[in-house]
Amino acid sequence: MKKNFGKIMLSALMSISLLCGCTRDFSGGGGYGGGNSGSQTQSSSDSNSEDSSDSGANSESSDSRTDSAGSSDPGFIEVPIDTAKTPVSAHGQLSVKGTNLVDKNGTPYQLRGMSTHGLTWFPDFVNEQAFLTLRDDWNTNVVRLAMYVDEWNNGQCYMNNKQGSRELLEKGVELCIKLDMYAIIDWHVLNPGDPLKYTSEAIAFFDSISKKYADSPNVIYEICNEPNSGASWNGSVKPYAEQVIPVIRKNDPDAVIIVGTPTWSQDIHEALANPLNYDNVMYALHFYADTHRDDLRNRLQSCVNGGLPVFVSEFGCCDASGGGGNNFTETEKWLSLLDSLNISYCNWALADKNETCCAIRGSGGANGSWSDSQLSESGKWIRNWFKNH
Secondary structure: OOOOHHHHHHHHHHHHHOOOOOOOOOOOOOOOOOOOOOOOOOHOEEEEEOOOOOEOOOOOOOOOOOOOOOOOOOOOOOOOOOOOHHHHHHHOEEEOOOEEOOOOOEOOOEEEEEOOOOOOHHHOOHHHHHHHHEEEOOOOEOOOOOOOOOOOOOOHHHHHOHHHHHHHHHHHHHHHHHOOOOOEEEEOOOOOHHHHHHHHHHHHEEEEHHHHHHOOEEEEEEEOOOOOOOOOOHHHHHHHOOOOOOOHHHHOOOOOOEEHHHHHHHHHHHHOOOOOOOEEEEEEEEEEOOOOOOOHHHHHHHHOOOOEEEEEEEEEEEOOOOOOOOOHHHHHHHHHHHHHHOOOOEEEEEEEOOOOOOOEEOOOOOOOOOOOEOOOHHHHHHHHHHOOO
8 A cells, every 4th residue: 555645644734834855836827728718519519339330429529718828836745655565666667478567577567547637627637736645645546638639629738839738737636756656648539539630649749758767767658538539440540559659769768658559448349469579568548437337347358358458548437428417337247347357547637627526626626635525526526536545
């Protein structure tokens, strides 16, 4: 078990500001979002399905919330780290052996944590206090940093806000490095559904970012979030991956790379039938527990039995729209199966958007040390799961 510095130390340090030590400002000039995104409706969100004929809106649709450009960063608190027990110092460079993610000693190791929502829509959640709370109170070891590529020409996404998106992403990575956590750099392909559309942009991005973090065992690369809208494995996703992966490998030969799969990262069987010929690659499976049930779980079990290394880089406790009610019975079935198979997973989402899938209530704030009253129903449930399983 990790040594829990948690809320007690954080509260004391915050209340006695003279003990906070040096602070560092990663807020970046000019803000992250590049202005108001404008209104985006839920009908613009993608569709999740258990197969290509069954659709349902996914929870990742863009948000009309304006970013917090110009807002002050809450600051960095110098926190003692027990490096014998914190994740990266204890487990080091991860790799893939068979179907397992393994640590530096070759021992199976599971990552469990939270995914941010779109970084530029909820930039205030990228702060040290929030990540520290996830590590020490929620008992997690990874943060997935979701950098949207192009959300229906939304001005805050990477294609229209490269500098701001990149600054915020790097802030999140640097926080994870400081806190000795793992960080997933998520090239969040949702719209357009075919990752090939921005292959040249992805190559340039991953070349640059993998050079920067080549010596960091903290970093995992997710090169396409959820291929969709007819993007097939053989026709789109695999050819895309075969162009992007060598760019990362040139700079960072050992990093774990997660590759999305067709139909909003559900058709992992297509990857099993024609896998990529690279080491340390895992294949993404996404589910929303009230929509995706036995059929997709059976597919997962079959693919693992066939030798496919799977990483659940995103899941929700509700339905695929991100709304409706939570189904914790189905969620527990999913997470119990993942735990039994040593499959890593990240919950969507660390945000206070008014959606069932988001972990923080609108009044809960972004700066960590959340009480139960500041967490949503799903936030309370997933925190309890992380702490007790």
